[in-house]
Amino acid sequence: MADERAGLKSLLRGAIVLGLATALFTLVNPFTSDTDKYTPNQAGICQQVAPLSPTNKQVEHFIRDKTESPAYHKEIINKLSKIIQIPSESYDDLGPIGEDPRWDVFYQVEEYIKAQYPTVLKTVQLDHANTHGLILTWEGSLPASEAKPILMLAHQDVVPVLPDTVSDWAHPPYEGYFDGEIIWGRGATDDKGYMISILESLDLLIKSGFKPKRTVILAFGCDEEISGENCGRPISDFLYKKYGDDGIYLIIDEGSVGIQTEFDQSFAMVSVAEKGYLDVGINVTSTGGHASNPPDHNVIGILSEIIHEIEASPFPGKVTHNNPMFGFLECAAVHAPPSSFPNAVRNQLSQVAKGNTKAQQQLAHELDHLRYYFRTSQSVGKINGGIKINAIPELASTMINLRLAVETSIASVQKHYEDLIKPIADKHGMVFEGFHSAYESTEVHKISLFGVDALEPAPVSPIDAESFRILSGTIKNTLQPLDNNQDLIVTTYLMPANTDTKFFWPLTKNIYRFTPINLVLNLNRAHTVDEFIRASEFVREPLFFATLVLNADDVA
Template identity: 70%
Template sequence: MTEKINRHRDKNLDNPWFMRGALAIGLAVVFIALLNNSIHSSTVSWLETYGPGTESKICQQVPKLSPTNKQVEHYVRKKVDSVEYQREVIKKLSGIIQIPSESYDELGPIGEDDRWDIFFRVEEYLINTYPTVFESVKLDHANTHGLILTWQGSVPPSEAKPILLLAHQDVVPVLMENVKDWTHPPYDGHYDGEIIWGRGATDDKGYLVSIIESLDLLIKSGFKPKRTVILAFGCDEEISGENCGRPISNFLVEQYGHDGIYLIMDEGSTGIQREFNRSFAMIGVAEKGYLDVGINVSSTGGHASNPPDHNAIGILSEIVVAIESNPFLGTVTPKNPMYNFLECAAVYAPESSFPMAVRRTLSNAAAQDNNISQEQLDQALGDMRYHFKTSQSVGKINGGVKINAIPETASTMVNLRLAVETSIAQVKSHYESLIKTIAKKHGMVFKGFDSPCDPSVARKICLFGVDALEPAPVSPFDTESFRILSGTIKNVLKPLSQDDELIVTPYLMPANTDTKFFWALTKNIYRFTPVNLVENLNRAHTTNEFIRADEFVREPLFFASLILNADDVVG
């Protein structure tokens, strides 16, 4: 039998097809083994870098930070926990919501347009509601309606830089035709026992009331600050902030100089969220840039019975298709605060809840491997991808006045939010490159962003930019001020699950706040709302804006604790 088997083996060894098949199988086995080893090795590498047990190296958390002045802290906590106090502060928020302090894109100058006068009512309401505060602070006005409240500390600002808390008085308008869609009228400030409803409840009157309420509590407790505390309330944050935000900043720069502020706090777009099955307190340490791109197409008109192959609307449509077909590519780099957030999630989230694809993307970025395709980015990050890329949205389009007339002009506006790693110049260059080709194709004159649009030229495409803002500088998160903020969050706020821990992490604001005017005052600019923001920021800017009462009533405790903790480090 053995001899028979040997003869069969020898016969197969003489067969070239058998040998090739055996070789192929052998190579396949080796390849699979190597691939498995590679995958295993790569997975181990990712887990070694971004896995459980690496918390001591990545996204280190500070301990809870409680103020040393226990008497004042106890007073504030006892007040905030009392049912009577909670009823009072809810009533105060309802009252300020009832003032429809809307800001409109087309507002004229303050003092000329009567619609600004509504902000006199806001100021009057604050003064009447908080007499103790206004007896203790110095009130200054920036361009009439910008309010600056200064609670002077015992240590000069040159030795202990002030802390600055920002909020804005204005709200997004409510269209009359949309009022019927609200569960409760937008300016009733209705409280149903659980939720406070109304325009501004979250954006930003809840924040404003919480800030001034914290001062009221501290003053009534008998606390005397060493570090000066400044509250600043803008009047036009929703329409760019030029009328109040910038004048307030100019006033403070004149008072305290460049880098004269210890810490700036303003509203945040995320607050406390549960991501990857873990609770995070997300602090905005930067904001995306901003640019509105206008595109005007001019061509010859005439009767619709004798049209050209491509009229102004057709050419504009081609431009829009080109824009949407050539989106900005994203990249994941350590320059972006979202990278740091994902690092925190990688080491603190349950391993099963954090996708391996995201770990791989992080690992590539850490190794400065920029060969991450757009498809990989989209698959790994989903909706979060726009935190890593410049977004573009065609928001307005106009063209034509009569169905039987060839349109002579057509225009569109594109809204862009610039990624941290890019610049206005790069975005403009991208658009000029795309649209210049289309202009050449149709034999039209092309005028880029920096070229005047000659009205005497009949056939042309012109570009212009509006409200250009570079991405904000990334605020440091390895400083004393950030540690104080983080420790305060840990001490005051709770995770969204009983068996969870609240992880403090840097984050990126995709929208812009009044902080864009305050870059010169300090590098320590942080944007954070100390509540769980759900349903599109508690439906800010849309129908049925709200804030949960049980979270809102504790906001003053957070701001009071932050002021106390920042005061403790003053020598």
């Protein structure tokens, strides 16, 4: 018995030593625990729904047969080409609608829609928000109190084409040229292809004889590219007055990535949030004079010092579980080929989920090619100063565009800038006016900060909602992976830019931004020379949108 007790004591001592050693190892190397949670094909992580087919097979077959027809492809390609020919550009300096004649081009867009979609216009109620915001409502048989409407957004406007770049285009930007494979022109991807596709989906559904239970709404802004105040906000106000808080079932709008390959796996990337937005203005003022008697540092030099300090102090990056990109990384960890997903990333995911700050920072460092999905970006976009070479300038100014990380806020970004710039003002003996100065100083020698178009990061839309499952099942049913030897994985993602959805937050939590095509090659062509869309991708979009309407109607 004594020997047994001695053996038991020895065993316990060994267990205690082993436990202490394990605990110490975990403290020293915190990225070693729970790594098996993110092994390939792990159950419970990034679960995928089955393809969802509408119950109305007759309508589904009608739409599939139509959208697979070469004659139909020719027809809708021509429609997109023709609407590209309408140069519906929106400019930062546009005056009010009705006063600035540059808005009048949107009358042409409306007339084109009416001419091309007479069946739709005979069926829906067309309303206008601030003249050029278009709202098309197809009333369902059930009231909104029983079946909330589905809302599909697009925008009519495009970014201007710089005259100096016209000769750089493979084909004229407003010709809408189709070369047999690619449709070229401003708006092909952003966002006239999307607008034509959702119009087509309604046209097909109406012609199939389908009668919706759930109301379907299409809404087209006229100024999404310049922040949406003239049409995006009025459209939202119109719909909010009609449907109220949480009155919409689901909103879908353009997404920035669509279907992509990451870690050698095809993903359908649904953006469930957007980064915040802030333009920061900085004015540096002082006395002027003749250039023959300059100060040691004039306003241009001081502004340059400020810009240098800003660029030398970027916002830190970190990956947290609050960021939809974390959900994407989880999906990749369990669904991507094991050899393609870095172990350095896999081994840190559990610690990131637990809030380990070091792991959050290290993971952002590992994924530096995705840095601006994890940090606030800052870009100096405008600078002005001086009007004559032999005169000391009295004012120099700059504007900086920031896209705010999901974990940050306008207030924290403003404080960061104040902390950077106030010491420079003190160094030069200048008055410093922060973003919220109580009064404007009459002192000539000063540095002033101000914010423009401030927008907090968007709320994260739920992925456990019925609407997200309907969207996911529709994606699985209608879209294909880029590699036919693998599944298409639906994942959450983050929109690094902003859409008109920023005005619609009160209408629903279920806001999803997704473009149902392969955007691998044309992703970076929007807003620049040679914007295009592949015809083979574009012609499949109406099937996706029509099926989404049918599937949403099935659960009404």
